[in-house]
Amino acid sequence: MSKAKERLGKLIWLCPPLMTALAVWIFTLLGFTVWTAVFMALLLVCPAIIIYGLVKIFRHRGGFSPETLHTRGMPLDILAPVYDRYCPIVGLGHAFRQATLRHAGLNPGESVLDVGCGTGVLTRLAAPAVGPTGYAIGIDPAAKMIEVAKKNALTEGSRAEFRLAVIEDLPFEDNRFDCVLSSAMLHHLPPEVKIKGLSEVRRVLKPGGRLVLVDVDRPTVPLWWILLWPLLFWSFTEDQVKGRLGVLMLRAGFSSSEKVGSWGGFLGFWKAFKGKSG
Ligand SMILES: C[S@@+](CC[C@H](N)C(=O)[O-])C[C@H]1O[C@@H](n2cnc3c(N)ncnc32)[C@H](O)[C@@H]1O
Structure with missing residues (x-):
């Protein structure tokens, strides 16, 4: 990572106040009173701050299961108990x-292989x-996610299987699957792991x-x-919001x-x- 980017990264704490101020400004331009605009801006920005804070706290306090696999990506143990209820609320129903x-x-x-399967809904x-x-x-490095996925499969009598693994080191032989699914997981990886994983x-x-x-995207x-x-x-999402998802896949071969x-x-x-000639 370049020095300038590293320095910018250290200013990440400026994002919440700047985002709030910008949202307030836009809401007032849209005709809301200042207090309504402040309320709505906080409503939008607060959940992101709370989730970020919780992830930080859990990382330090060992909120991740000991079996969770090491990866430079972001395993999501923390959300495992509530993930199935959380997804429909944010439009992923x-x-x-x-x-x-x-x-x-x-x-x-x-x-079919589902990489970063979470609780295995898909x-x-x-x-x-x-x-x-x-x-x-389905594979996922988060032990708590895989635990919930297996439990759900058992309850539903599903034939789906689940396994602890990371996308950057898949425990399968070459030419094994007809289709791979990757749903809302790529932004959990830093750039070089994205290419390795793809x-x-x-x-x-x-x-x-x-x-x-x-x-x-x-x-x-x-x-x-x-x-x-x-x-x-944020290096995990920069390429994606710039619209380079397609380029990443081509770069991965x-x-x-x-x-x-x-x-x-x-x-x-x-x-x-994948090309027909392999
Ligand atoms: C937002 S969740 C998406 C879960 C599921 N695919 C869905 O659509 O609901 C992202 C998932 O990626 C997983 N993940 C993080 N790093 C990973 C890695 N290196 N390899 C595979 N999965 C990873 C997380 O543990 C998490 O379960």
Whole structure:
């Protein structure tokens, strides 16, 4: 990382007050009274600050399970107990999962891998789509996420399997899967791990296999920039909000990548293929 970027990183604490001030200014321009604008701005900015604070506290107090695998990415143990309730609240409910599966176009008999599966919602929906002759497995480094995923699968009688692993070192042989799903996980990785992880995904895909990825992307609704501009200064998200998801996939060796849809104005659905010659 360059010195200038490192120095900018140290100023990260300026983001919440600046974001709040900017949001207040925009809300007043939109015609709200100052106090309403302050209230609405805090409502928007506070949850982000609280989540950031909790992650920091839990990291220091050993809030991560001892079995959680080492990665330079961000495992999400902290949210495991509430994750399934939290997702629909932030717009990642059933319709979002169905849209992801539509882009994947899974067929009976196919094998599918869900990288960074979290509590395994998507993996469990993929399992019936590939049927009894197919195979669906989810991996995640967060031990608490995998624990919840396995428990949910057992309760639902799902055939989906779950395993502790990291995207940058996938425990599968070459050319194993027809399709890999990556849902809201890429922004949990620093830039060099993204490329390593995507290269691993390409390795385990069969020739002609597909990656279906949905993640933070360049906002298509300009209003999102009010909240998302700080992500330009965070190495985990910088490339993504600049709209370089497709380039990352090509750099990891995929033969093509294409944006196939968007969600909520700031998530992009992408599809990338491994060349037929492997
Ligand atoms: C926001 S959650 C998304 C979970 C799920 N895919 C979904 O759509 O709900 C991101 C997940 O990426 C996982 N993760 C973090 N670092 C990872 C890595 N190096 N390899 C694989 N997954 C990782 C986190 O533990 C977390 O469960």
